[in-house]
Amino acid sequence: MIFALFTLLSLSANAPETPRQARPTAFVEARILPISGPPIDNGVLVVRDGVIAHVGPPDLTPIPADAVVHNVRGMVLMPGLVDTHSNIGGGSGADSTDPIQPEVRVLDSINVRSSSFQRAQAGGITTVNVMPGSGHLVSGQTVYLKLREGRRLEDLSILSDEGMPMGGLKMANGTNSRRDPPFPGTRAKSAALVRKAFVEAREYLLKREDDEDHPRDLGLEVLGEVLENKRVVHHHTHRHDDILTVLRLREEFGFRVVLHHVSDAAQVAEEIARAQVPCSIIIVDSPGGKLEAKNLSLENGRALEEAGAAVAFHTDDWITDSRHFLRSAALAVRAGMSRDKALAGLTLEAARMLDLGERTGSLEVGKDADFILLDGDPLSVYTKVVETWVEGVRVFDRNDEEDRLWATGGFGAGEDSPPGCCGRGEWE
Amino acid sequence: MKLAAVIALGLSLSWLLSQPAQAQSLAVRGKVIHTAAGDPVVDGVVVVVDGKIRAVGPAAEVVIPDGFEILEAQVVTPGLVDAHSVVGLAGWLNVPHDQDQLERSEAMQPELRAIDSYNPAEPLIDWVRGFGVTTLHTGHAPGAVISGQTLIAKTRGRSVEEAVFVPRAMIAATLGEGAVRGEKKAPGTRSKAVALLRSELLRAQAYVAEREEKPDKGRDLRLESLGMVLQGELPLLLTVHRAHDILTALRVAEEFGIHLVLDGASESYLVLDELREAKTPVLVHPTMRRAWGEAENLSMETAGALLEAGIEVALQSGYESYVPKTRVVLFEAALAASNGLSFSQALELITIRPARILGIADRVGSLEVGKDGDLALYDGDPFEYTSHCIGVVIEGVRVSAEVR
The missing domain is CATH 2.30.40.10 (Urease, subunit C, domain 1)
Incomplete structure (x- = not known):
């Protein structure tokens, strides 16, 4: 190495x-x-x-x-695994001054020397969407990274055709973003604040179109990218009604969105599939841990697959450990998901959700040589x-x-910059 | 057994009388039966009569009495024993009204009984049982110098009385960073935590001596509980992770002649000789525990290192403050099995070994004649991610038929 x-x-x-x-x-x-x-x-x-x-x-x-x-x-x-939602690198997002902070970039705070990167490599992850937290309606811009060896964020970032670091926009609804003002106190207020922001962004785009000298606004600019389908929304959402609220806002504003976590997916799988909205799901060892995740089920993968929705997995590292990412797909298969869709959910389907399906996620001529070698069945605990x-x-x-130390853990393999999310009760 | 003695001592007859009277009889056939007491039995049978194991052996040799219900599975194991959990006290919703695992008003509260908090209707009990767990050592969580007592329950029952079979198992304590409190409340440092613990143990020593001389002296529930630790009636379950905190725990245990059981013990692989010499059992952290904070140096190979060093060891689901709200020992043992342990070694970590450390090996932990008829049924290798638990039996009663 x-x-x-x-x-x-x-x-x-x-x-x-x-x-x-x-x-x-x-x-x-x-x-x-x-x-x-x-x-x-x-x-x-x-x-x-x-x-x-x-x-x-x-x-x-x-x-x-x-x-x-x-x-x-x-x-x-x-193919190397594609983690659609992670917090490796100890990055941060928005602060507590405003529930909507699209101008904040997680890429400005990621420590690429964090041992969490080595652990992710040890888990077979080659591409990752690093996200800011979920305690805001809009907590900032996410960044897509290749887990190359590197000293600077620029060594890891994935550039768009225009040469810009690729990433999405992290949004959340439900309980994590509900706090004292200026944060919303109810679900309806959460949706109202988001609608207001997108209405302003629409107006901003028109003004900038009419008048090149109209002053730039970093936040509205990013929301404008979302409205123009240049940036995907990665939306934290758990409860069935919150999931449908995301679909409703998406319909109103026409943005592209990936649903994340989707704890109640099994209850609204048909609506999700009909909207053709992809889901990045999490697999954890027990339901609950927070009210809105009480129905979190190993069966979400199966339910979404049966309904015809696209499914990928994520670690939400530190919620689950990057070294056990293959396990997420295996447990989904335990609960009835097909092997093929589960493996695609770790790779190609995941890459597509990051607009990287043409570059990685499968072994095809012309694609990036991102791959892993395993000593057995990818879905076996012994592999x-x-x-x-x-x-x-x-x-x-x-x-x-x-390298083995990162895989097994041991003295010196500890995390040097854990994310701020955990321990404060704001699940990603 | 010390712990069995405690039942008689503290909570005698009412507990024994309230044990559920539904113990039943059935037989379980398995293509492979892992007994945790010797080689696996191929094409075997376990016969349970009136809640107790009557026979274990090859189907060709064991007669199943007429009329017995027969359950079948690819693989049969003893009902799993979770060496340390907070399930039943730390509820799944993680809201104030269902979090009873830690009371923070004082640093040391050994008088807090787990039986007064255990909620037998808690969904996480059903959840872990669905994967084969039949015995839980659960109670007060790490996070205070002394957080309270633990209990041992079967994963069944409508009341705590129906569930519990060791109402007072250990006293849960914490040293190291986990014991330290902020906001100028003691303890503010590691050393202060140890000083508080030693001072309280000294007070308990004096209390025990005084009560012996003057039985009429008023009772002090706190000192009485700690006195049980000093008199060897209850082990001190001490959560520590750093190597130097582990050595501190051994130092204090030696000073007071305490029966110590270490919990967590992330860096125990650095102090194997000392642990072996002190004959201290270790309930090692979940294999998939998050590696950060004072557990940053944990290894997935620690259970193996402890086993190899000849130290008593068991695996636990541990305490989780967030998501997932509990881990499942079946999964933790599976990861241990893929990190250097043999299948049977890993299975022992969640069956007979915790049973021994908890002092309940006469009842549970292996499939042997005379023990409780607690079994878990699987449709394949229990450790494989894609296998399922297809049934759970507690004392001859099928408590779960769910495929999970």
Whole structure:
């Protein structure tokens, strides 16, 4: 890992345009789960310049003569996991002065040296949506990261076609954002404040269109991006009526939204599916812990799948540990979700919810070489993530003593910057 | 058993008389029966008569009496024993009216009885039972120097009287960061917490001596409870995580001759020799506990390290302040099994080993003739994420038929 880090850093420092890998890398004799297609036994994956060059059965997949070949017989090779909602890096969002603070960016407070990044790599996570908290109607901008080795946020962030760091907007309803004024005291007030903000943003967009010199407003600008479908809303919501309120506001303002947590999903799965709104769900070990999560069920994945809604999972790390992310899908399968949809919910479906479905989340030619090697069935408790690769670079190797410490825990593996969320009773 | 003696001492007859009279008889057939008392029995049978195990063995050898209801499963285990929980006191909704695990007005309140708080209708009891848990050691939570008492219950019953079989199990205490209080209330530091505990133990010593001389002296519920710890009638269940706090706990226990049971003990792998020498059992933190604060250095391999060092160890669901409101020992043992333990070692951590540490191994923790007919039924490897618990039996009564 250290060597990989050094290589990456020296390259990026000296010659940012140089491809990460001079020679292609081939992984042979793997059981490959492309997610975008059926499993391939004895499969071959070829990586060149951080991108998947070939993937398929050995007879159809040419291995370049100069390739570095890794024989991974007996291992499962699947896309790196995509965590649609996490708090790794100890970042912060809005403060207590206002319930609506779209101008706040979580990227301005993330500590990329936090050990939570190593733990996420050890869990097989290669792409993550880091979110600010849920104690606000709008708590700020989220950021999509690749878990590359890096020293600065910029080393990890994913850039849009326009060269901007990608991310969504974190919103929440229900009880977390209800407090003393200026925060809302009821659900109806919460919705009213959100509607007012979007109405203002609409007017702001018109003014800026008419008059280029109209002064910029960072908050309204971001809400405007949401209205123009340039930024996805990642909406914390638990209770069935709160879920429907999100769908109602989405209909009124036409924004794109991913529902997060969705504790009561099973009760309103048909409405969610009809609205074609995707869900990023959480799987925890018991219901409750807060009033509005009392119906939180292992069966939400099954219910949403049956209704026809898109489902992904999230860790909400520290609510669940990034190292156990595969477990979320496995427990959903325990409760009746199909294996295929559950695995897609950790990868391709999750990537789509972050507008990254063209770049990662499945093993297809031309996509980023983000993948993991497992020593068994991804849904078995006995299976370990053996290696994690991001864009063709190995960022976790369980056979490396130092990396192994992040996987198992132990002296020195502790979190150096836990998020502010936990302990204050504001569940993400 | 010390703990059994406590029943007679404190809460005698009314408890015994109020045990539910619904104990029944049935047989359970399993493709594999893990007894936690020797090798697994392939194609086996457990016969329960009047709530107690009458026979365990291969189907070819064990006769099932005529007319017995027969349950079938791929895998059968003893009913699981959660070594330490707060279920029943810390309710699922996590609102003030259902949080009875910690009273913060004073730093030390050993007189708080868990039986006066345990809510047998709490949904989390049903939740953990659905995964095979039949015995819970539960009660007051970590978070005060002495938070109160614990109890041991079966996961059944409409009243605490029906559920409980050891009404006073241990006195729960905390040292280290977890004991420290803010706002200029004592204890404000680690050392102050220890000083408070030692002072109170000294007062209890004096109280016990005085009561022996003058039985008519007025009772002091607080000192009386601590006196039971000093007299070896109750263990002190002490939650600590850092290695130096663990050593402090051993120091205090030695000074007062206390039967110590360590709880949490994240950094116990650093002080294995000392723990073995002191013969201190450890209820190790849940394998999936969050690694932060004073537990930041926890390892998923600690249970294995303790076992290997010859230290008595069991796994617990622990205390959770938020989401999830409880963990499930089945899942915690599963993760231990995938982090270096064999299947049977991991199963023992949630069956016979906690039963021994809790002093109830004569009743529960393994499938042996004469023990309570408590069983958990699974449709596959119980530790696999995608297996299900398909039935739970407590003292011969099928208490759950849910597939979970």
